[in-house]
Amino acid sequence: MSFSALGLSGFFQHTLDELGYTAPTKVQEQAIPAVLEGRDVLAAAETGSGKTAAFVLPLLEKLRDHTRPHSHQVTALILVPTRELAVQVKQAVQEYSLDYPRRLKTLAVYGGVSINTQMQAMLAGCDVMVATPGRLLDLIEKNAIRLDQVEYLVLDEADRMLDLGFADELERIMNLLPAQRQNLLFSATFPQELDVLIDRLLFNPVCIEIERQNKLPDSLIQRPIEVDKAQRTTLLRYLLAENRGAQFLVFVASKRTAENVADKLYKYDFNVDTLHGDKPQTERNATLAAFKAGKIRVLVATDLAARGLDIPLLPFVVNYDLPRSPADYVHRIGRTARAGEAGTAFTFVDPDNDAHFKLIVKRNQLNVSLEQIAGFERTTISESTPAKGQLPVKGKRKSKKDKLREAAAR
Structure with missing residues (x-):
């Protein structure tokens, strides 16, 4: 037609x-x-x-x-x-x-x-x-x-x-x-x-x-990776080294995290910049233009870039932090594999985010499996999950009887 x-x-x-x-x-x-x-x-x-x-x-x-x-x-x-x-x-x-x-x-x-x-x-x-x-x-x-x-x-x-x-x-x-x-x-x-x-x-x-x-193209490869929270930046450096010269769009949860991650990458001589709401609009426009022109290799951004950002031939997206909304996961990874091109989306899943990632998978009906990369295996467990053989701490959650006593006292 x-x-x-x-x-x-x-x-x-x-x-x-x-x-x-x-x-x-x-x-x-x-x-x-x-x-x-x-x-x-x-x-x-x-x-x-x-x-x-x-x-x-x-x-x-x-x-x-x-x-x-x-x-x-x-x-x-x-x-x-x-x-x-x-x-x-x-x-x-x-x-x-x-x-x-x-x-x-x-x-x-x-x-x-x-x-x-x-x-x-x-x-x-x-x-x-x-x-x-x-x-x-x-x-x-x-x-x-x-x-x-x-x-x-x-x-x-x-x-x-x-x-x-x-x-x-x-x-x-x-x-x-x-x-x-x-x-x-x-x-x-x-x-x-x-x-x-x-x-x-x-x-x-x-x-x-x-x-x-139509939501996710066949050319998009999703790679959720198990990693300790403290090891995420090191893992990101590893992925950058494995894919030399390729551009990466890295999503984080806050402006502070964006600057922190960018500072750590800069110390290792990566060509990196940030995109978040605290930057003046003229500077944001210049950063986007430079990234689209290939002058910036790594762009660390908050979710303001998840929608409406069209970068042709962007090969890699990284969810350094998981998005709050399951729907935003799709918008983030949708920045790559556009117009029939191939693309890969990495997602860092630390122990405390296991439940939220499962929700993202369920809501978006994804067919993905968590993978491990040698040298980055988890060594910690979720704070919300008792260690093996350990019972939950009694008294953290008020019983019905306790709530009734408090109500009577009021």
Whole structure:
């Protein structure tokens, strides 16, 4: 099937041919016609499924005959959870509109950079705005943006927005939007907390769910490795030495861990940098650009890079720390083995994380087995698991009788 067969204009097909798009993905086949028909859309779309094109292309088709909005006004608003994803979606809009029949104004607004520049850019209005919720509200409070003329609203990575605590910001934004608009919601997972937002946002939506096997490609090799917590950095150095010259994206749980791991690798002359929320946005952009260009070999990142980060030909991902959410495991390892290329995802599993890793395996229906690497066998046991022959310590958990006594005393 061609993109033109989905209802898109011929110039899009030419652009997509130039970009190397051979045929629509499953989510694109279903979403593009629904958006062109004016329907609200609810889509379960994993990273790497082509979801950005699934909503950007039909939006651009519908905007083709629109006139430029007035000062401070926005026609199409795309909300995303992170700065990196905002930059990537904006770039996608610009790529897909290379042969667009009119001049299209696209802005990405996010924190960490000068707000004055963004305010100045909105003086002439904006066709497509890609925004993080916090900075969007900052601009609204400064009267730089008005949302009363928005015709199209997209929530991209909706589950991630809730994970990052944007529920209140989303509610405030919803209250500023016109009642009559088209709404598109894309999410990799659908936690219960998302139900309220779905009910509030969507009217009789077209529901799209892509089959699970599209989640992880066959070319992705998963290698969970048993290791003591104190030996993880040494194991990481071993893997780097075993794969000389190859790039690694290493996921950690906190900004502090990112800097600590990077400092230890730097002492061994590894070309390493970090990506986390404490770095200024200009520095984060420069780091990502350098990593994509192959100028940085090892990038140690927190989960802000797990979604929306597209690095062609990235061969290795490492889960130095396990992600909190089982769903984020898939998003992390999905940074490798993209576009049919081979890739390997290493996951370090220390004794205290055994139960959580089992949950990740169960929730994602993975077929993996823990392996050991010679010289890195575990020597410790989980603090939560009694040693062999040792009984649990009595009295750590209050008995029902103890709780009743305390209640009576109160």
